[in-house]
Amino acid sequence: QSxxxxxxxxSAAPGQKVTISCSGSLSNIGDTYVSWYQLFPxxxxxxxxxxxxxxxxxxxDRFSGSKSGTSATLDITGLLAGDEAIYHCATxxxxxxxxxxxxxxxxxxx
Amino acid sequence: QLQLQExxxxxxxxxxxxxxxxxxxxxxxxxxxxxxxxIRQPPGxxxxxxxxxxxxxxxxYNPSLKSRVTISIDMSKNLFSLKLKSVISADTxxxxxxxxxxxxxxxxxDRWGPGTLVTVSS
Numbered sequence: 001q002s003x004x005x006x007x008x009x010x011s012a013a014p015g016q017k018v019t020i021s022c023s024g025s026l027s028n029i030g031d032t033y034v035s036w037y038q039l040f041p042x043x044x045x046x047x048x049x050x051x052x053x054x055x056x057x058x059x060x061d062r063f064s065g066s067k068s069g070t071s072a073t074l075d076i077t078g079l080l081a082g083d084e085a086i087y088h089c090a091t092x093x094x095x096x097x098x099x100x101x102x103x104x105x106x107x108x109x110x
Numbered sequence: 111q112l113q114l115q116e117x118x119x120x121x122x123x124x125x126x127x128x129x130x131x132x133x134x135x136x137x138x139x140x141x142x143x144x145x146x147x148x149i150r151q152p153p154g155x156x157x158x159x160x161x162x163x164x165x166x167x168x169x170x171y172n173p174s175l176k177s178r179v180t181i182s183i184d185m186s187k188n189l190f191s192l193k194l195k196s197v198i199s200a201d202t203x204x205x206x207x208x209x210x211x212x213x214x215x216x217x218x219x220d221r222w223g224p225g226t227l228v229t230v231s232s
Binding site: 002032033034035037039043044045046047050051056088090092094096097098099100102103104 | 156157158159162170172173174206213215216217218219220222223224225
């Protein structure tokens with residue numbers, strides 16, 4: 001069971017918006033930056049968001065991140081079938097001295 | 111374009127040592143803003159950070175694995191390595207080598223190797 005809590009699954013129709021949450025505590029999300037990753041089976045994870053809201057080069061602005069207190073969210077707008085993947089949040093926990101990943105959220109584009 | 115590539119045995123016996131190497135191409139492993147590391151994903155499970163190393167040799171390990179893990183760096187060959195001793199079946203996973211830029215501690219791993227599956231079995 002992950003210290004960072006994500007919903008196991010979310011779903012929405014093509015073109016719609018979906019929000020994926022990541023809940024932590026004062027020693028992790030409440031203390032430092034959050035990153036988000038996109039995972040497809042058989043391929044390396046891709047960094048989508050870093051430092052809570054920044055996008056690496058090449059990541060479309062349909063993906064956005066935010067943080068408030070001890071929670072973070074990933075918003076995906078204009079959903080495409082190709083967005084079906086598993087999404088993980090990640091951060092550093094100063095209490096345990098470790099990088100933590102959320103358990104992952106499977107996105108279904110219906 | 112920076113690329114990372116893992117290599118090593120795909121099968122390790124229980125109680126033995128898992129050894130993997132990550133070859134870095136398209137950039138220098140001694141770049142002052144880069145940290146290098148390993149992240150693994152057991153079959154059907156989520157991601158788990160194993161550890162991180164800086165080119166000066168400074169290391170940071172997952173506390174749950176710290177007693178068994180060693181990460182080292184070879185600047186002459188532009189690669190870094192992972193050793194995990196006394197492996198058990200729970201160490202079976204897809205192992206990725208990764209890079210983190212600019213900020214440590216942090217969790218923004220911006221380059222990943224494709225991963226190599228290591229199975230622990232007799």
